[in-house]
Every structure is written in C-alpha cells, then in structure tokens.
Amino acid sequence: MNGAYLAAAATGVQVGAALVASAAVVGETGSGMLGLLRYGVALLVIAPMAWRAGGPALSRRDLLPVALMGMAQFGVLIALLNLAVQWAPAAHVALVFATLPLLTLGVAWLLERQPVGARALLAIGVSVAGVGVLLGAQAGAGGGSRQAWAGLGCAALATVIGAVCSALYRPYLRRYGVMRVSPVAMVAALPLLVLLAAVEGTPVPVGQWPLSTLALILAIGLSSGVGYLLWLYALQVAPAGVATAFLGLSPVTALLLSVLFLGASLTPPLLLACALVVGSLVLLARPAAP
Numbered sequence: 001m002n003g004a005y006l007a008a009a010a011t012g013v014q015v016g017a018a019l020v021a022s023a024a025v026v027g028e029t030g031s032g033m034l035g036l037l038r039y040g041v042a043l044l045v046i047a048p049m050a051w052r053a054g055g056p057a058l059s060r061r062d063l064l065p066v067a068l069m070g071m072a073q074f075g076v077l078i079a080l081l082n083l084a085v086q087w088a089p090a091a092h093v094a095l096v097f098a099t100l101p102l103l104t105l106g107v108a109w110l111l112e113r114q115p116v117g118a119r120a121l122l123a124i125g126v127s128v129a130g131v132g133v134l135l136g137a138q139a140g141a142g143g144g145s146r147q148a149w150a151g152l153g154c155a156a157l158a159t160v161i162g163a164v165c166s167a168l169y170r171p172y173l174r175r176y177g178v179m180r181v182s183p184v185a186m187v188a189a190l191p192l193l194v195l196l197a198a199v200e201g202t203p204v205p206v207g208q209w210p211l212s213t214l215a216l217i218l219a220i221g222l223s224s225g226v227g228y229l230l231w232l233y234a235l236q237v238a239p240a241g242v243a244t245a246f247l248g249l250s251p252v253t254a255l256l257l258s259v260l261f262l263g264a265s266l267t268p269p270l271l272l273a274c275a276l277v278v279g280s281l282v283l284l285a286r287p288a289a290p
Helices: 002-029 031-052 060-087 090-097 100-112 118-140 146-176 178-200 211-237 240-261 268-285
Strands: none
Touching (some): 002 031, 002 060, 002 211, 031 178, 060 090, 060 178, 090 118, 146 178, 146 211, 178 211
16 A cells, blocks of 8 residues: 555656646647647557457457546546646646546546545645635635636636546446556547647747757656556555555656746745645545544
C-alpha cells in the first residue's frame, strides 16, 4: 500500500507541474494541439511496456466502455484543463482540480453506495470552504474577468469528468491490469484530439514555435505517460478516494512553480485556500483508526 501512496503522491506533483507548463505554452499551441501532442508522446512511453505486458486482453464488450472513458479523460478533460489554464491562473485551476478525490467519493457513493464516514464529510466541508475562499477573493477583487470565471468553470467540469472516470475505471483495472487498459483508453482519445486541433487551429504556426516550447511539450508528454501509469497503479491498489487524495499536492506544486517561473504573486486568500484544500485531503488520506 505504501508503494501505491508514493505513486499517487508523484502523480499529484506531476499534475501541478504539467498545469503550469501547459499554461506557459497553450497560448502558442492551442488547447487541442497541446492535448494531442501531450498524449501522443505519452503513448510512446506506454506502448513498449504495454506490448510486453502479460495478462488477458480486453474483451469485446469491455472495449467500448474503456474507449469512452479514455475519450472523456484524455480528450474532453484535458481540453477543458488546457482552456482553463489559458483563461485563469494555473494555481487557481490546480486548486479547483484538487477537489477531485472528494467528488470521486460522491460518485462512488452514488454508483456503488460506498459509505461516507464522518471524517470524509468533514474533509468535504473543509475543501468546499477552501474553494469558496478562492472564489470569494476573486469576486472581492472586482469579480475577475469573464475569461477567468470561464476558466474556473472549465476546471470544475474537468474535475467532475475525472471523478466519474476514477470511479468507473476500477473494475476494469482489477480485471485486466494497468498495462492492458491504459493504451486502449489513450488511443481512443487521439481521434477526438485530432478533430479538436483541426477545428481550433494553432495561434502560432508550428514552424515558429521556439525550442523552449518544444522542450516543454516533450516534458509534459513524457511526464504524463509516467504519471498516468503511476496513477492507474495507485487506483488499482488503493481506494479511489484515497488514491486521488494525493492530487492535493498539485495546487502546492502549481503555486510554487507559478511564483518561480510565471511571475504569480502569493496572496493571503490563495495561501489560505490552498491550505484548506490540502488539509482536507490529508484528512481524507489518513488511514482509519482500528
């Protein structure tokens, strides 16, 4: 179980770093093209390991649900997050997305009637308070731009999609294993991302992208491939709500990197909101007393 927790923690750091890196390049690439390149590179990381993996292949009846989840997670969710960091600060987007484990708990309760204890309810309340502090500060500072609110809305919708996928992936991961499920899900999303990239276009022609942009895209893709495998492993071994709880590291990572590289400022409301959300996830991740 400790290995699953370490994998989940590494995924949380990767998500925060990828959001900041995406915010730095999405203005040049566009959300669709960035998603396509990100998971095209990630698929190259996964494919050799999947080729050598043992275990049963997905049955025909399970191909469609896994493909649909892949389209939702790698196509729709990533496009929404790319739009979110294009319109709103990356640290704010990461803070909203860090509520994923709490939504996952809710989805698991709705679908499987998994019990929700008092500590989980407390964690949900603290997390909602943290997001409320963030939104209240934005409203108090003049309401923020319409694009900033739209960005947070995209982040919220992406979080809902991620929670549903986290709950639905679990039986397929236990039946077939990480290396059988992940390539099917990722390949299924590529046509959707190709279509989105073709419709949206690229704000800056590909031939004019600087080397720094290409390097960041490569880093995002490589880290996403490794991070996705780690996340699926954690999801396979640990409870879905606990595994995704470590995504609470993503807003901390995004906040630090935004200050270091994007010139973001550390405001008291942002620090308080981050502390509340991360605190709620610590409550959620702690093992229950015997």
